[in-house]
Amino acid sequence: MSQVVTADGRVLTVPPRPRGRHRTVLAWVAVLAVLAVTALTMAPRVGIDADLSAVAGHWRNGASKIVALLAPDWAFFPRTVEPLVQTLQMAVIATAIGAVVSLPLSLWAARPTNPDRWSRGALRVLLNIVRAVPELLYAAVLVAMVGVGALPGIIALVLFDVGIIVKLVSEQIEAADTGPLEAATAAGGTQLQVNRSVAVPDVLPGFLNQTLYVLELNVRASAVLGLVGAGGLGLLIDAVRSFYRYDQLSLIILEILVVVVVIDSASAAIRRRLV
Amino acid sequence: MSAAATTIPGRVRPPLAVPARPSRWRSRLASAVVVAVVVLAFWSVQIDWARLSHLPADIVRYLWLMFHAPTWAKLPEALFQTWRSVAMAWAGTVLAILVATPLSFVAARGFAPAPVRLALRGLFSLVRAVPEIITAIIILSVTGLTPLTGALALAVGGVGTLGKWGYESIEGVPGGPIEAVRAAGGSTSQVIRWGVWPASAPEFLSFWLYRFEINVRASAVLGLIGVGGIGDMLTSYTQYREWPTVGVLLIVVVVVTISIDAASGALRRRIMEGARARALDEQ
Structure with missing residues (x-):
């Protein structure tokens, strides 16, 4: 150890x-370790069973299917319209309810707008749990609960949306300058009045931005939710x-590609104006 | 304060022109359109709204069924299937890294001719727009309903995201070191090794970890089409309405996902922000 005199x-x-030597050894x-884990994940029985001989056997059969992808069956279009519309309906409704x-x-989950540690912590833990489950798994379970159709899909998307929007917006509230909130509190406002008159207008552009972002995610997700019976294009x-x-x-x-690209670019154009 | 007090004698102040209120018609129009779209969606969707009234009671009942006495006997199988899902996610991430890292250099400005660069960027965004589960459906005709299909689908999706993040990161590298290597006579590979890599390596490592987190979630979902793993197990037990087992599976998914996210998030923070600053010992 060397010493420095200030x-x-x-x-x-x-x-x-x-x-340097230790760091190289560590690297x-x-x-x-990464190679060992990779070998383990590839191993038969234990991991994903990367059996390439079966792939070689299927190759001829599969290749013709994949070639079929290059020639879309345009006559099928009329039958896709209704599911496509349902996909968009689910995305819009879920985004609206979620927002x-x-x-x-x-406001409940952010420190400046909810000083109570316990209620804030409880909501955050609950939302962390909600966010850990992908929306398609929710949909699979909800279809068994409420039956096939758009409803389980919408509920699954709402759960997903609330998890994301609340996380991103509450982080934004916590990162914002606390001056206006303090001023409103000093002027005698109750927490509810302060939140409504200061925090909400302040966070609104960011909130709309995240809502549009979630709409983009919902359009992608709702296209495949039907794979488990939750309505939309996925059923088809x-x-x-x-x-x-x-x-x-x-x-x-x-x-799906056309709809995703159209919604993404429209939403990106609006979001650029918001922020 | 009156206006007269500030008026300099002998001069008349012109009246202050109040600027016109900014026109609000754009935002009003936008909100009207949004409201119309939402109302239209609610009005036209085919949902049995009557079912909604007993939905809360139903959900409470099912939550009770799932979690009041979970079948812990299924835990070992659930953990094994989770391992398979995570293995799928890991293998998919590794494959994606191997393919995407060289490609992101080709897609970055300054390494390949413009047509190649643009074509590659188009390919990345095309891949990103297709959900992984659809990629899996396409390639399962070749690879069959095995976890390998899942890993390959995740690898394809990973190339789309890692490729994009990669070339953005490479283009963000400061130009000084690159110019210095060129000026010293370095070849392209030497420019990459000594000019680009030292600056972008932390970002690349953190992208890889982040993509692994995404893949862990996605691999659970891919099980739904039958490629194996926790999602596969979850669909079969929900179809048989074995709610206590479904409860166990959901608990396993939540715990595993949150733990992997936390571990990987901590690693990413360490990589991007470096070690926590240590105070010099005062004597």
Whole structure:
């Protein structure tokens, strides 16, 4: 350990330099560990069973299916319109409900707008749990609960939306300057009045931004929710895939791509103006 | 304070022009359109709204069924299937890294001709727009309903995101070191090794970890189409309405996802922000 004497006469001990050799050894250990885990994940029985000989056997059969993707069955289009509309309906409804529920919850989950540690912590823990489950798993369970159709899909998307919007917006509230909130509190406002008159207008552009972002995610998600029976294009995907009609699947994928690109660019244009 | 008090004698102040209120018609129009779309969606969707009234009671009943006495006997199988899902996520991430890292250099400005660069960027965004579960449906005709299909689908999706993040990171690298290596006569590979990599390595490592977190969630979902793993197990037990087992599976998904996110998040923070600053010992 070397020592340094500062201008005002204090003696400071400088911690030892990180030694190069140790770091190199550490890096190699990390690389070997990654390789070992990768080998384990690829292993038969234990891992994903990467059996390439079966792939070689299926190749000819599969290749013709994949070639079918290149020639979409345009005549199938009329049958896709209704599921496509349902997909968009689910996305819009879920985003609307999710946004309405999320705004008060975001204020609840942020420190400046909810000083009570316990209620804030409880909501955050609950939302961390909600966020840990992907929306398709929610949909799979909800379909068994409330039956096939758009309703389980919408509920699954709302759960997903609330998890994301509340997290992002409450982080934004906590990162914002607390001056206006303090001023409103000093002027005698109750926490509720302060939140309504200061925090809400302040966070509104960010909140709308996240809502649009969630709409983009919902359009992607609602296109496949039907695979578990939750309505929309996914139901159709499930049907055509069981008949191996990859030319029809190709048309559906194309429609998803067009819708996703249109919604994404519209939403991106609006979001650029918001922020 | 009156206006007269500030008026300099002998001069008449012109009246202050109040600027016109900013026009609000754009935002009003936008909100009207949004409200119309939402109302239209609610009005036209085919949902049995009557079912909604006993939904809360139903959900409470099912939550009770799932969690009041979970079948812990299924825990070992659930953990094994979770391991398979995580293995799928890991293998998919590794494959994606191997493919995407060289490609992101090709897609970055300054390493390949513009047509190649643009074509590659188009490919990345095309891949990102297709949900992984659809990629899996496409490739399962070749690979069959095995976890390998899941890993390959995640790898394809991973190439889309890692490729994009990669070239953005490479383009964000400061130009100084790159110019210095070029000026010293370095070849392209030397420019990458000594000019680009030292600056972008932390970002790359953190992207890889982040993509692994995404893949852990996605791999659970891929099980739904039958490629194995926790999602596969979850669909079969929900179809048989074995709620106590479904409860166990959901608990396992939540615990595993939150733990992996926490571990990977801590690693990413350590990589991006460095070690916590240590105070010099005062003597």
